[in-house]
Amino acid sequence: MMPFFKAFEEIQKVKEGLETGLSRDLLAIDIRQSLCHFGEITGEITTDDLLGNIFANFDIGK
16 A cells, blocks of 8 residues: 555544544554554655564564
């Protein structure tokens, strides 16, 4: 799926969360996700940057 559509979906989640009173912590997760997708769109963040961050900061497959 293209970053634009991913960003739009995340913003929709934030909107729904605000309307339903979702906790700020959970809203922050969706906001961060949307910012990452917008970063991909603007070229500030690349897929390689995201993957590098994931593998550097999370214990995956161990």
